[in-house]
Amino acid sequence: MHPPHADAPPEAPTSPGAGARRGAALCAALAAPAALLTALVASSWGPLLSADAGLARAAHRGAVGHAGLTHACRVLTDWVWDPVTMRLLCAAAVVWLVWRRSDRPFALWVAVTCALGTLLQQALKALVGRPRPVWPDPVDSAHYAAYPSGHALTATVVCGLLLWLLRRYGAGRVLWRSAVTAALVSVTGVGLTRIWLGVHWPSDVLGGWLLGLLLVALAVVTYERRYGGTRARPPARRP
Numbered sequence: 001m002h003p004p005h006a007d008a009p010p011e012a013p014t015s016p017g018a019g020a021r022r023g024a025a026l027c028a029a030l031a032a033p034a035a036l037l038t039a040l041v042a043s044s045w046g047p048l049l050s051a052d053a054g055l056a057r058a059a060h061r062g063a064v065g066h067a068g069l070t071h072a073c074r075v076l077t078d079w080v081w082d083p084v085t086m087r088l089l090c091a092a093a094v095v096w097l098v099w100r101r102s103d104r105p106f107a108l109w110v111a112v113t114c115a116l117g118t119l120l121q122q123a124l125k126a127l128v129g130r131p132r133p134v135w136p137d138p139v140d141s142a143h144y145a146a147y148p149s150g151h152a153l154t155a156t157v158v159c160g161l162l163l164w165l166l167r168r169y170g171a172g173r174v175l176w177r178s179a180v181t182a183a184l185v186s187v188t189g190v191g192l193t194r195i196w197l198g199v200h201w202p203s204d205v206l207g208g209w210l211l212g213l214l215l216v217a218l219a220v221v222t223y224e225r226r227y228g229g230t231r232a233r234p235p236a237r238r239p
Contacts, residue, residue, distance in 0.1 A: 156212025
């Protein structure tokens with residue numbers, strides 16, 4: 001039996017019941033604001049719309065006045081943090097898990113969660129039908145309805161799933177901290193670029209973040225309740 005990696009992120013020992021209760025509490029804590037925000041957007045609540053409009057106008061003025069920064073935001077949002085790029089990262093992780101032959105249920109869980117994120121955002125866009133901001137001098141364009149931000153939701157789901165994968169496989173401390181930093185920068189950055197480029201209202205991005213976090217939390221809680229929260233074992237070596 002191999003000793004745990006010396007640089008692995010510490011894990012506090014907890015009973016299965018306590019972990020399940022904490023997971024359920026986290027899901028409830030995320031579901032409540034996500035449902036409330038969705039209801040406020042769908043009902044066109046005046047104070048929220050006013051706050052969105054003020055922040056969006058300020059961001060658009062900045063985007064028009066800083067062409068270099070705006071171009072950098074377009075590159076980041078269209079290529080680095082684009083939903084297609086994020087889904088390809090998730091697909092690569094799933095292929096790696098299947099190739100290892102050690103954790104195929106987890107690979108399926110990751111793939112299904114990522115697919116559910118896409119279905120959730122498209123369903124809500126169709127149901128809420130919120131128009132995107134319209135500017136006389138746009139710096140970028142986007143399709144479909146505004147709420148929730150697909151970029152923000154997809155980045156949150158994929159980064160959350162990849163961090164979960166690293167946690168299960170005992171990533172070293174340096175790798176773990178680097179991955180957490182990259183995830184935070186990506187999730188925050190993609191949301192801010194969508195607002196800066198004038199293709200989303202701030203509450204669209206906030207909704208994408210909340211819904212993405214909720215989906216990842218539900219995936220973790222339901223998987224560990226079904227299969228247990230132990231770390232994945234390396235595949236057995238053939239003699």
